[in-house]
Amino acid sequence: MKKTYYIALILVEFVLCACSNSESVHDTRPPVEYLDTLSLKDMVLIRSKGQSVTLGTDDESAPVNERPAMKVSFDYDFLIGIHEVSCEEMNLVCDAADLPATNVTFFDAVLFANKRSLAEGFDTAYSYTKAIFDATGSCIGLERFNFNPKKNAYRLPTEAEWAYAASLDWAPEQSWNNVNSEYNLHPVCTAKIDTNGICDLAGNAMEWVGDFLVPFVNSPVNDFMGGKNSAGMEERVLKGGSYRNDPALIHLHSRGDVYMVTSSTKAPYVGFRLAFGAIPAPIYLDANGRSVEGGNTLLTIENELRTFVGKPLTKLVFRDDFNGNLVYVDFRAAKPSMQELDLGVSAYHPEISPNGKYIAFCTGLEGVPGESDVYVKGLDENADVFVKLSAKSAAIPRWRILENGDTAIVYVTDAGNNKDDANFLSQETWQVRFSNGKFGEPEKLFEGAYHGGVADDNNLAVTGARLLRARVHGKNEIWYNGEQACNVSLSRGDANLTLFLDFGGKTGHEFVGASYVTHERALVADSTGKLIASVAAPEGYTFDHTEWVSFSDSFFVATLTNAKGSHQKIVLTNAYTGEMLPLVEGEELWHPSLWTHDRKVDTQWDNDSLGLYYTENGQATHYLSQKMPVLWKYRDSAEVVCLGNSHIQAGVAPAHLSFFAINIATVPCDMHCIEYLYETYISTQVSHLKYLVIGIDFDLWNEFEPGESIQLNMGDAPGFQYDIHHDYWREGVDNAFVERTIEIASAYEVYASIRDERGWMMQTCIEDWGSEGRGFAEVLVDSTWKDDSHRYEQNYAQLDNILKIAELHGVKVVGLILPLSPYYRNTGSYGRHGMRRSVAEQLIERLKKVAAKSENFVLMDENKMGNHDYLGDVANDYDHLCDVGAKKLTLRLDSLLKTLENQ
Template sequence: MKGVLVFLLFAAFAVLGACSNSASASGEREGGARKSLLDSFDLASMVPVYALGESVTLGTDDSNALAHARPAMQVSFDYDYFIGKHEVTCAEMGKDCGDSLPAINVTYYDAVLYANRRSVAEGFDTAYVYTGAMFDNEGSCVNLEGLVFLPAVSAYRLPTEAEWVYAASGGWKPDSGWNADNSDYRAHEVCSAFIDGNGVCDMAGNVMEWVNDWYVPFRKEPVADYVGGIDGGVLGERVVKGGSYRNSAASMHLYSRGDIYTVTSVSKAEYVGFRLAFGPIRSPMWLNRDGQQKSIIVSILANSMDMRHELGTNKVKIAFRDDETGKLAFVDYSGDNPRVVEIDDSIEVYHPDISPDGNRVAFCTGLEGVSGKSSVYVRTLDSIGSGLVKLDVENAAIPRWRVLESGDTVVVFVTDAGNNKDESAFRQASTWQVRFSEGKFGEPEKLFDGAYHGGISRDGKLAVSGARLLRARVSGHDTLWYNGEQACNASLSRDKSKRTLFLDFAGTTGRKFVGEDYATHEVILFADSTGTLERFTKAPAPYTFDHTEWIYGADSLVVATLVDVDGAHRKVVALNAFTGDVLEMLGGEELWHPAVWVNAYDRAVVNPDLDIDSAGVYFTPQMEFYGLELRVKMEYFWKSRDSVTAVVLGSSRAMFGVNASYVQSEKLLNMAYSSGDIFGMEFLTEHYVFSHLPKLRFLVLEFSPDFMWVTENSSWNSIYENSPGLRYDESHGFWVDSLPKGFETLVEKSYKARPGQMLPYSFDEFLLPSGGWGEPSVSNDSTLFRLDLPAVVNNMATLEKLVGEARARGIEVVLLVTPQNPRYAKTGAYGVYGVRRSVAQELLERAKALDVLFLDENKMGNHDYKSSMAFNTDHLGREGAKQLSERLDSLFRATRK
């Protein structure tokens, strides 16, 4: 998002009408008498918005609008709030960029941290909590681990999209704000243009603004107190509003929700800032991707990268009971981006356990420690919980998966999970197992008397139970452990160690072993196969533990819930039984009975000398979106390296303009990515292409004159510095001798989100639909681009060096000039970034003079690419990519003859 090479997908919007709203923001209270919570606060630079009882329209039903802004959705307010009079300034944020100018180049996380700082400075609580922060080399926050938004807190925060639109609707006049027609393509002092009747300025234009919401599609039905999506989908998309000094007034709309690229929490740009809001939202309502309302959400506090670091793989799943709804929910970390999925069913769910293959979940309808009717079910762990089957027995509880020495998979269950303190009652229940295969239960078989629902060892010689007493069955003999004191939440490890963990009630035995007093359930105790205590782990303050279980497939790790002082099960954590390290995974109101599955096979197929936190990790959530495209291309590179004969490098113009499916004469690999520049071309060519493509015949380099002014800081340094995989490869000589075992597996399974709804292409083909050339917009001052600048000299020298190195290896170099809007031929600019045509022509002549094959498909605008072949002003659609690719193919054929 930073620099001039951002992926310009949506530069030419159609001129559409503004959306209508049922009411506008007003500083006047109805009848002048209504009291408001806002009357209790006197906040500098904030304007009260009396929205209680009012509504606003988000989005639009206009068929010409972009899909992510449709349909229109009505949002009502049950509260008032404050909105910032203007965008937060450089002076307010402590940035050295002009006191009264809006603070720009800020990530969503930067805005959140500033909101918290101002809340604390003025004596308020904070609206955002998190467990850790990460910053890049420029001081921007690129990750807030475990970030949770607390809407009910009276604190400074970012406005919701609904709040922003309602406040902006009071005076939406893009023509009167700073826009591309009057701004000289730069930000201006806040409130130096239009100020609406309520005292709010710069809602339209100057700089685009972060709002608080995760992006989620709207729905047609109305919503009250809408606060965005429950998460950002597979990509983690955020909403930005308002347009900027780079946009024409005609292209600014209240309903617009994004920018010219995908926006995530780590995105930043010189034309994006933010303003604050203040005030509690007592009854917030989120939407999920299916348009369902959620008044309480479960927050994911750890991402796939965290799982890979702590558990050795990101093939991890968590299933749990959402006690607020009584339903089964799960998170799949092996997917592109983890999100909470709740299975909509009326069946009560307790004690879920994930199958050894990770595909199914068993659960029961009864609760440990409570006698009574209970049934056991198994269902597929998918969004609808398909394949539901019920075990046909009178009573069954606390199911646990087990793999027998024969290789058969069984479900162990007990006939009653009640309190085991009474000996006779415990003996009346029994422990059973039943084979499960191809989605069906077999015939149950009784194992022994006694309800041993804490687990059975692999060899069947040890079973445990803990629901008031810690009972054990050792080699066929029943015994009582822990000196007969109270215990619960017992879990027997599923490896060969036969370790048992449990919670207690701070009894004498436990206090003596720990060496100090502690609260009930504050300590997890670990016993060996004989019941002898061997270690303990204390809960992080101020929590206690509940629902403790060994993690299947990770011998030393335990999953548990953390319970606060009010008895609420607030977090799901993984902890190391040996080190005591804690990883917070989920946060919510009432999270019960978590079960974690880890793919143990993934942990075994990789060379143990490889650092799984770095090897093959070419993209992290802290990187700009174009780093994700390169991560995808690196996976393709390693998979196809032995057969590639032609490779393409460049920016999004080449990424969408050349497609391997239309090239028949060569095995082509397109490694271009959005914002790909000469620095990325050089790094990838010298360290990967030259070293690992033994059959390479053609090196295709995009040559775009308007990209010759970039520096390493424009985009490449951001990729390199935030890509552990690139730097790890570098520290290992880029694997020129050989790849270690499992390296390609790590690349394939490393973090990779997929494009969300706001992107019109997929990673499977990288082709865009037809959108037309549109207007030949220009986004920069053309006087900035001079041929005598050092960047031009250095970049042309780098290009010449690459050409020479390739030719020395017997590789033909093709310099490819991709087509842009032909209507630029009638302007003074070469293309969208504003380079003068005469300057661009000079650079083209210099490039043509190199020892290369020169394929100029732009011809200074005099080309034959019809509007139906284009996606926008400088990117080809599918039909255009076909024509360009086939012409490149013809060049390959002619050169080979």
């Protein structure tokens, strides 16, 4: 029996048998039984159960992703590492064995956690099917990566766990920081050791934690785990500051680095420490701040689905019975995520429309008598559609396409127990046309509640919920020898096959040739009711909620239920071979509907690659992935293109220019990155380009090896490889190409909210660059490092090549030096990333000479070595303008461009 039946017994008394579906010094409580039995090397027990910590802050000057303050309570205790994992522990070659292990990705950290778990006889908390490594041996991707917080295993601490442990004795001024570190890592536990025996939570190395970055909320949260997925861009959380940071700027509420942090990011100042212990009832937040208990995990990607079913476009919707919401997954995205649909009403038996644009669902359950309502909810571009069918009672909606091409929904007036003939025939099957987000007038099809599906020609209808009933050419029949059956579904192809579950009766045993238990096998009957196929559930599970895939006679989806009755997985199954592809894992997954379609974007484009600019493998950030749709969309409109790194990304607002402009700046991006993007994409695709605005950022000229910065932007994303293999489409692309690229990018929930339409990444005003240079000027690299003149010459050579290409295309280039905090005048550093000020002055003089000799290069120096007039609340931090400063700079750039236009 299904869980829904037992719920029904409670709610409806007259329902008959049917189916549907080292310890903290701050606590004196008795120790946790299991954790107290362990003696794990270099781990300390934190008595957090019944305690709380505040994440984030209400300080309006803090970054938006650190606000508001959010109280997190704990229902469990945990163990945390006394120190950051060392080079010796990870078997890394470092200057000293007891230095923190840094230059490690998030994936490196979880692999190490698994390795230690196995070495000490524990289960592992992290699972995956394939590990991907870069040339240096760093793990840059784990396919089908999943974290199980309920395992007693080594893992990364959550942000809340890390913050609670740190809050017990927080003293960043006593850490290794930029005041005392000489900009170097130091051996672990050589700074302050706190009252719990823990060291280096502040300073030394910044630390990975396990959370995806999602916004905080104003209300309290128990056992907070971050996001099940991030808010769209797969950002991770870093904590604690490092040897590079000013102690006054190392805050408990800080959550990241200077730039976006993803799972494959690595840096010489980022390491990690381990935690241990199960989190019994984890709570995640989604991108909208809604709690998701337990969370659900996607177990497949679009390419695997496409290979399995042979169709390129796939969507899934199901009910999460923990929170009562529907969950929508669009597998067209390079890294699809689950979108919760909080509809405000009970939502059961969802089904995706034939065109993939809507979901129909009802408020009633199969096997439970009583009134029900049918609703339709729009998806994607139709998300604003939410309409209710005007009918006294409507249950179990099923879409169909009529002979004239109209789309309709078939429903029944009651989906209760159908064993009694008179009661069954007193109910009715209806249909209603649906077009342009509106219902038409309902029309009765016939008597009897046939909610399992109706054939296109109306000559076959089926239903279950005690008996397997069929309406064949207008006559009512009982199939399967009158034995109990449920979860009936009529196939959506041409064969009119009936899929159902039984209760291990005689007829099924004889067909299979062996005995089996209730719902252990899914059965398939032909259009006459004759059994033709059977599929066994995996060992330890039974089936529930079986449904044919749209437009298919071969594949069905179902939930897998464990021995305790928990619906833990959704699987896609081949009805004839028995092969299964796991789709989603969670706590209570009900009523899956899988939509597939073989519509092609365009026969000349490869749907496995086109527009897929996102990956977690080797991509340090996703900024360039966001900018590519902007490039393709405005390739024939843009007169100005801005290229560079985060300075120009935040500092130039295209809408304030008199010319049509786009901002394609990305992070990281040095002169080689600018050269690459201009030579391959901009010069070949932007047909009306007049001005190329490039960021001159000297402090990054010594940061990367040639080609490294662009590789960190591209990773192994198939979209970039597709472009490379086709010579960047020098012959041009069509609207189908552009539409697909935008469609893929739009699948990311925050795609439209973190940039404006033309690529500007607006920043809020936080930092005050006062008239006297008030405030801070954070220096991340010691300004006395050895200057690398060879790197400078490489950057000048790349600039020279940019100017030559631009000259061939009649394009003028503006080299833009963006303003930095005037407080850098009081340091020996040009900017955040170092470089001696004296060296920067020499480089600027050299650029002035290049501009003087060039007919198509202009240098626009808005920094003036800190002697500029960008004062007051014009900045987001020490080297990034906010929207106010960006407007001021962009208007000045506009004036320059107008002058060049008139020359």
